[in-house]
Amino acid sequence: MPKITIDSTEIEVEKGTTVIQAAEQIGIDIPRYCYHPGLSIVGVCRICLVEIERMPKLQVACYTPVADGMVVHTNNEKVQQARRAVLEFLLINHPLDCPVCDQAGECWLQNFYMQHGLYDSKMVEDKVKKQKALPIGPNVMLDSERCILCTRCVRFCDEITETHELGIFNRGDHTELLPYPGQELDNKYSGNTIDICPVGALTDKDFRFRTRVWYLTETPSVCPGCSTGCNINVHHNDHRPYKAGGIRVSRLKPRYNPDVNQWWMCDEGRYGFTQVDADSRIVAPQKKTRGDWQLLSWQDAIDEIATKIKGILKKHGADAFGVILSPQMTNEGLFAAKRFFQETLEVENIDFEVVAREKGYADDFLMKADKNPNSEGAKKIGLSAVDNSGLEVAQMLADAKDNRLKALYICHHNLEKGFKKEEVKEALSKVDLVIFQGTNQNSTSNLANYCLPSASFVEKDGTFTNFAGRVQEIHKAVEPLGESKPDWTIFRNLSKRLGKSMPYFEAGDVFNALAEEVDAFKGLSYEKIGEHGVLLNGHRASTEKEMGALVA
């Protein structure tokens, strides 16, 4: 393995490593625009120039492979001067829109100018004008004047999505990044171009002028949009909520996980979080009396529901009780539910799967047809009808229609996604007690007698198990809206009221209890999950397999 010296630190690295990567290994961050570890290397921006002894000119660190005995200087006078010059060139025609640019605060022109530039501009000529605020696709806005022509976005569309929408056209200072004439930047992953654009050239239509980025706080989490479970950061506006009109979550950004999504996420997931701040949120327990919803305190709701459940079980037995859990729930919510329904109430009719009538979009990259983040978790915890020799959801609805089911506890589902509207309506109308627990109202919640408010995925801690058996953590970014609570808390409280307490105070307690009881989770602990998740027992899936075509 070649040995090289970078800024007087000696390091041995794999053959084929580039200087920029070798420097990273010892914590030296060489500035870069065009280089992105997930894309091919082109060496076009020149900001990464370093001095390599015995080479006549400065070399690009991103493209130069190490060689034995190399001595590299990443920050001497010559290098600093080159960086200043590169920045000066990049900024010649740059509009300096910072005060009105969404990228300000996370812009690499700003950052590197402050770190490496700090020259006085010599430009007295007029700047070249280009197209501004040009919508180039459903999600992306282009400001051509701000573009530094690093080609990251072009390479993303060439190499990752292979959709080839973007190109660099014309020459000299008229060079411009644009979509191919007549085409839009409209692929399932287009939002990633915004993330990797180092400047404010590509901005998010959805985020445009929403908030300055320095008011945002980041909380690591997992996308609940499908069973891949892409790692994300939730960006929330804690500092100036009064400016955001009640919108607490400003945007989702992908978070690097080498085994799941690498640097990327799909647009469906990226823009699919709006329900957390939507008007349809259920913010307090409520019951329907003569067609009208009436708000209840948690205390009253738990008391009333507990009494009704007890009554029904006594009169009709556990067979008349159906439970439809949801793969939208965390492992913790599901496990607390399992204990509550199976142990406290001794109910057997438990299922979680409602097969969507409309098949979700899937591809061989990240997107999966199963639009739930925790189907694998629900299966492994043993919540399929087959595991409990109880009724499947379809059978529960059929039984309800025939007056055999007296109580139905439905979590999160909109049953209309799996069954015909009239069928659901008819079935539920014949059940004495329908309890809906979820984050948002839907056509199923409207048919219930009671609604209990669940905290959404940004309002609680917990874990999801992705399709490949990887257990990953979500974290509380904002407080639960209104009176909403994590599902596991609701089941714990109900269970206590019905005579069996569960000693859970945090999501971690539930997870650790689950890890003790459920085989697939044995040996895991909440503390050991870490930022990239851990695989369930029996899921020693290789990285390649888990990521599918990502690596190929």
Add this chain to the structure above:
Amino acid sequence: MEFCKAAKTECDKIIAKYPEKRAAMLPVLYLAEKEFGHISPEVEKYVGKLLDVPPVKVHEVMTFYTLIAAKPRGKYHFQICRGLSCDLKGCVKIIDYLSEKLGLSSDETSDDLMYTFTPVECLAACETAPMMQLNEDYYGNLTKEKIDDILKENS
């Protein structure tokens, strides 16, 4: 949109010269321009197909080189030099004269597709400044009279 048989054979020959198809982009574009007159979006797509690259890559190259015709050009293409040597020898007047005679301003083509008028940078024939290129041929030491003669010959 397709090359005629002869052009196709030539194209195959060009492509065979390079280690990868894509590298044949410039000569194939040149051939396509000769065959089709200019590189329309359809030609771009066709060239992309020939070279196994998405059309956007052809568009990148096509827009980089102003020498490649993106729009239809006239039968007679006047490229008149406005470089330093020609300027020193008074090309401004000649350019204005030609422009007036043709009734065309910079980068315009006449409606009947007879003439295209393009002021260009140095054509590397300073010894005959002021000069221009008409289709494949150079004309030097230009005067208004000479322009009149050339126009007479080429109409």
